[in-house]
Amino acid sequence: MAMTADVHVRDLRYFVTVAEELHFTRAAERLYVSQPALSKQIRALERQLGVELLRRDRHGVELTAAGSALLPHARRVLEAWAQGASVMAETRAEQRGTLVVGMSNSPGRGGLLPAIRSRFTAAHPEAAVRLRQVSWDDPTAGLADGDTDMAFVWLPLPGQHRYAWTVVAEEPRLVALPDTHPLASRPEIDFTDLAEEPFLALPKSAGPLRDHWLAVEERDGRLPRVGAEIASTEETYEALVAGLGVCLVAVGNVPLITLGGLVTRPVRGLAPSRYVLAWRKGDRRPLVRAYAEACRRVTERVPGMPFRPPDMATTSHDDTG
Incomplete structure (x- = not known):
């Protein structure tokens, strides 16, 4: 053989x-x-x-x-x-008492991470949390291949049935465009006026998430024009400033790209985006459950913070009890 x-x-x-x-x-x-x-x-x-x-x-x-x-x-x-x-993933995690949390860029959103960390550490002082930056090629931020135990990700996920999650924020999708763009002068833009514009797209490996940020569902079967592919915040900003296309962005991520030369505008006719903390279904390790619980508590307890969505903070898709 x-x-x-x-x-x-x-x-x-x-x-x-x-x-x-x-x-x-x-x-x-x-x-x-x-x-x-x-x-x-x-x-x-x-x-x-x-x-x-x-x-x-x-x-x-x-x-x-x-x-x-x-x-x-x-x-x-x-x-x-x-x-x-x-x-192996469970053995590694038990050996090091470390929870590896993935993300494609820092969640920001009013100090979400420090608030979760302090609540989690109060309950599990012996445990460590390691944050891992994962490229935009992997929309599961390391969950799919076991590199991370939990991850802050956007729905929809490839293989979504394999994961449980708790919703961190439900946010409108805005459009980012150069301040010289003909539509930039409008206070609000109808999606039908954007449909023919070239859009910036996530890598193809992002699967359903690429479609979500191209608003494929809202296009009545017409294919989007892709002006360029983007795999980082820096690439997104550069492509926008270069006029390669417009880009949908969640409200909580606007601070990441609002440098000179760009504006963001509300868009009529788009469903909101959902940002979640996700983990593999059936992962019942105490640290995973504790971090999820800390996240839930933080998004419930801090009403003034921008990451607390109305009527969504306690919503979860969680089969771990």
Whole structure:
């Protein structure tokens, strides 16, 4: 079996997803990869194993005899790996008594993090909280691959059914645009007036979150024009100032980009955005529960703070009790 020695878990996950969908485009969407990249990986796996796993023709995709034989074993490997990764994450966390909290940029919002930290530390003085900055390529801020225990993220998340969360803020989406833009003089802008504008977009790997910040749902099936892709606050500011496109931004993030030359305006016709503290469903470790509880208490207790949304502070999507 030397030929299989270097097969990656990722390649097995790609194979299983295509086998389940029997459709490369749908499988690619589920995996948040491009369809050509997925096809290339499957072909590489077939070369490595020396067999054809999937037969492609104009009618679609079907499993070969070899593919059917491999599928149940590949599923078992993926399940065992997921269990192993979960146990390793728990062991790491127990060894260090540290909670790793991910985020794509600092939440700000009126001192949210220090307030949660002081409440959490009062209950668990022996525990440490480590904040980890995660690139915008990963909308789960490290939750998906186990790099973080909890994360401040925006909904919707890829694989959202795998997570529980408590809502930190529900905020309107504003539009940021250069102060020289023809629409900048309006105190409020209707989304229909923005629909044809080029927009700045998150990386494709952000999946449903990219669509949310492009307001795909509000476009009645018309595709957005993407002027540039952005993967950091700095890139967003530079692209806006350069006139590459306009950009939707949550109220709480406005301070991150309102440097010279830009304005933000309210937009009519857009649903609000939801900012949450999320964790993996079924993670019942005491530190995870305690940090979630501290977050809930802080967003309830400080009515003057901008991160307390009306009637939302106690709303959570939480199966951990």
